[in-house]
Amino acid sequence: MSERYARQELFYGIGRQGQKLLQEKTAVLVGCGALGCTSANLLVRAGLKRLRIVDRDYIEESNLQRQSLFDEEDIHKNLPKAIAAQRKLQKVNSHIQIESVIADLNPSNIETLLINAHIVVDGTDNFETRFLINDYCVKNGIPWIYGACIGSTGLTMNIIPSKTPCLRCMLEEIPPFGTTGTCDTEGIIAPIASMIASVQAAEALKILTDNFDTLSKGLLKVDLWRNEIKKLQVDDIKEKANCMTCKQHQYEFLSNDAYSMTTSLCGRNAVQILHPNGSKLDLATLASRLKKAGDVSFNSFLLRAKIDKYELTVFPDGRSIISGTNDASVAKGLYSKYIGM
Ligand SMILES: [Zn+2]
Secondary structure, three states, X not given: OOOOOHHHHHOOOOHHHHHHHHOOOEEEEEOOOHHHXXXXXXXXXXXXXXXXXXXXXXXXXXXXXXXXXXXHHHHHOOOEHHHHHHHHHHHHOOOOEEEEEEOOXXXXXXXXXXXOOOEEEEOOOOHHHHHHHHHHHHHHOOOEEEEEEEEOEEEEEEEOOOOOOOHHHHOOOOOOOOOOOOHHHHOEOHHHHHHHHHHHHHHHHHHHOOOHHHOOOOEEEEEOOOOEEEEEOOOOHHHHOOOOOOOOOOOHHHOHHHOOOEEEEOOOOEEEEOOOOOOOOOHHHHHHHHOOOOEEEEOOOOEEEEEOOEEEXXXXXXXXXXXXXXXXXXXXXXXXXXXXX
């Protein structure tokens, strides 16, 4: 093992002691898209004790341009992102524990999925999940690293509970649907995701080796096309904001009532539907039932059914992603017709 981390141990900021600390730590990555693939790769190579990868999605052809852990074979095999990432990364480093969870992070599973986390790395693509992570991490004193990318622009910031402002201090409410673009509507170039994720991974290494003094302060904004790198100071925001999360200690995103069972995946022309109580679906039985309606294929992770102009992807916990519509009521109708509530 001594050779594996030799160059990292030589580095003055980490050393033997830092490496030892690192190997006792658990990181949780929420969202394994463009950002997540890169940060997971860097953290697994750096050598933690455990990386848990939580992702709700499967791999599509348009992901390959920037999601560096996936390949064409993963698509042919219909693999969820969490599974494909775990398989790749475990080959890179067989000495650490890599866990994959195919799930939508929500108030009812967040306690289980973020258990033992020393850090949470943001690889999500939406504010609903980020505010959920923010509430949980501030409440439990866990550092987390915000990251977001679109076009050629990326943002990242460390959120260290009780020390820095939190995401809620920065953005009082969730930006309304449609006012912030997504990679699916505005496009993205891969280098910006790679850069922001690299910053996130470096900051994670500092946090996990107790190098808090060297952490990047404020909100970093980079535009690789316009050649701009800006650091926005956020020191006084915490004092100014009467933040629901870190001042009033009201963690409303952790309440189940706040969470929508139906989420339009913006720009994707798809809707995610959660099963109210989580169910144990037998995909083989469902497949034989749906064969009469359309083209069906399945593996142990998911079932895919093409029915008319829609594509239904169903997971064993009853969660479904229905593509071909942005209309929640159409998606719900298809769900109850073919899968059942
Ligand atoms: Zn706050």
